[in-house]
Amino acid sequence: MKVTKAVIPAAGFGTRFLPATKAVPKEMLPIVDKPTIQYIVEEAIAAGIEDLIIITSRGKDALVNHFDKAFELETVLERDGKDEMLSAVREVSDKINVHFIRQQEQKGLGHAVLCAKSFIGNEPFAVMLGDDVVVSDKPCIGQLIEQFEKCNSTVLGVQKVGMEQVSKYGIVDCENVEGRFYKVNGMVEKPKKEDAPSDVAVLGRYVITPAIFECLEKTPKGAGGEIQLTDALVMLAKSESVYAYDFEGRRYDIGNKQGFLQATVDFALARDDLREEFADYLKGIVKSL
Secondary structure: OOOOEEEEEOOOOOHHHOOHHHOOOHHHOEEOOEEHHHHHHHHHHHOOOOEEEEEEOOOOHHHHHHOOOOHHHHHHHHHOOOHHHHHHHHOOOOOOEEEEEEOOOOOOHHHHHHOOHHHHOOOOEEEEOOOEEEEOOOOHHHHHHHHHHHHOOEEEEEEEOOHHHHHHOEEEEEEEEEOOEEEEEEEEEOOOHHHOOOOEEEEEEEEEOOOHHHHHHHOOOOHHHOOOHHHHHHHHHOOOOEEEEEOOOEEEEOOOHHHHHHHHHHHHHOOOOOHHHHHHHHHHHHHHO
């Protein structure tokens, strides 16, 4: 079955970016001049996703407004002949159907995904976490969809992180099938180095069968007193095959300040209109250190 729907959980408080996120959703913090969540949405569009549901929470109306039509602004830009700005404003809203559901209580990532059950129905779907921006020739979630179409089973997006970093991630207990493709036997959330079954980490992209919803409904509260998607995926792996794919691309963890700053610098340097002047500025800073 073709994957045409995606879920973006965006209900978190963004406490690591306070005080900026006291009034502004962390997903709306810009990398250069584009909100972080828009990079995720553009990845979904490039992969052929047609319907997107964003799981929000109280105080995140800016997300809804960003993906809505801005008639007054568009009229002014059109009147003034600012076609490039007009195209940027319309870039996403014309290409994908964006829907919103509010997660009324902060019960974890697993609960956020469960909120999308009625929207997804009995279809396979993508989950794309907003803290992970991936730069790649082929959209990251598109790579997973390709693998799903081959195996018709849940596929997790993974990369090797090195044993020194395993305590930061959900780590997969897996065996290599071929090339970048793995069979998943289980998962461990943020293990100590000595307890980690591998250094293959799940990094914010999933294509999941609808059977996950029954697992989520049965999943007890786990780490932090929340319903963890990882626990539900472990349960799913006991009843049907689950795979992992080591996707190609550079992944930025923009959920922390260091990753956010790295993405901002790299994205700016990738822009023709910013590269030369910004690179000169950075060289000047390095010389002064």
